[in-house]
Amino acid sequence: MASSEEDGGGNGAVEEKENGKKKKLGALATTWLIFYNVAMTAGWLVLGIAMVRFYIQKGTHRGLFRSVQKTLKFFQTFALLEVIHCAIGIVRTSVLVTGVQVSSRIFMVWFIAHSIKQIQNEESVILFLVVWTVTEITRYSFYTFNLLNHLPYFIKWARYNFFIILYPAGVAGELLTIYAALPYVKKTGMFSLRLPNKYNVSFDYYYFLIIVMFSYVPLFPQLYFHMLRQRRRVLHGEVIVEKDD
Numbered sequence: 001m002a003s004s005e006e007d008g009g010g011n012g013a014v015e016e017k018e019n020g021k022k023k024k025l026g027a028l029a030t031t032w033l034i035f036y037n038v039a040m041t042a043g044w045l046v047l048g049i050a051m052v053r054f055y056i057q058k059g060t061h062r063g064l065f066r067s068v069q070k071t072l073k074f075f076q077t078f079a080l081l082e083v084i085h086c087a088i089g090i091v092r093t094s095v096l097v098t099g100v101q102v103s104s105r106i107f108m109v110w111f112i113a114h115s116i117k118q119i120q121n122e123e124s125v126i127l128f129l130v131v132w133t134v135t136e137i138t139r140y141s142f143y144t145f146n147l148l149n150h151l152p153y154f155i156k157w158a159r160y161n162f163f164i165i166l167y168p169a170g171v172a173g174e175l176l177t178i179y180a181a182l183p184y185v186k187k188t189g190m191f192s193l194r195l196p197n198k199y200n201v202s203f204d205y206y207y208f209l210i211i212v213m214f215s216y217v218p219l220f221p222q223l224y225f226h227m228l229r230q231r232r233r234v235l236h237g238e239v240i241v242e243k244d245d
């Protein structure tokens, strides 16, 4: 993490090491990442503004998902590139951690909120939408300013503090939404394959969703503790030895 004067100071040795790392990132990769992060910041800002405008004009959250879904789908799906960034090594972070984070979001957007219209007006959908939006505006603006070597301290602070509350709140929104979807999935048998069929395979989306819900129990703490470690490293200059994937 390269610091700038606006950072509010920090450890000189850590700063030097971090600047060295940044020099190694090629100019092309840096240019691409700046473009990517600016586009993502703008996308999530547009989404945030659209949500606020909708609520002010209509005075209800009903219909909000429907009105912002195109922007949400586009920018959240675009985030798949983050897994590629890690895989090709232009971003120094774990493919596994990023993969779990991005795939769970894509799953929520396409296989839950998009596919099950009956749950689109649930309060829990608005909860995760608001939480994701605040998180992503902060996160992508952090990356952008950091790459430009002009990182205001409040953005750095927000990036590594907001998540403490937002992560559990987002997970609560996601789990409550999947829970609300269960009766519709059971009633319609959507995305399920019953025997007998020509493939001789059966799949029950209802039970799959229950497994997904339980998978948050081991996976979410890993993401949360990863972020707590990143927080100690960036805000308190602790050297953390990360295990390879």
Ligand SMILES: CCCCCCCCCCCCC[C@@H](O)CC(=O)SCCNC(=O)CCNC(=O)[C@H](O)C(C)(C)COP(=O)(O)OP(=O)(O)OC[C@H]1O[C@@H](n2cnc3c(N)ncnc32)[C@H](O)[C@@H]1OP(=O)(O)O
Binding pocket: 001, 002, 021, 033, 037, 091, 092, 093, 094, 097, 098, 100, 101, 102, 103, 104, 105, 107, 131, 132, 135, 139, 143, 146, 147, 162, 163, 166, 167, 168, 169, 170, 171, 174, 212, 215, 216, 219, 220, 223, 226, 227, 230
């Ligand atoms: C098929 C069904 C699958 C179902 C799976 C079900 C299980 C799911 C369990 C998990 C639930 C997750 C729920 C989640 O969706 C809920 C929410 O998001 S709620 C909102 C709160 N969320 C957050 O705060 C998100 C926090 N997460 C993240 O920030 C990232 O996604 C994460 C990958 C976890 C971040 O990790 P990372 O290691 O990247 O942290 P850093 O930001 O500190 O970055 C490390 C270094 O990489 C550089 N970097 C990273 N990305 C970029 C970029 N785009 N551009 C430039 N540089 C980048 C960064 O600067 C750091 O560099 P350095 O080491 O040099 O300092």
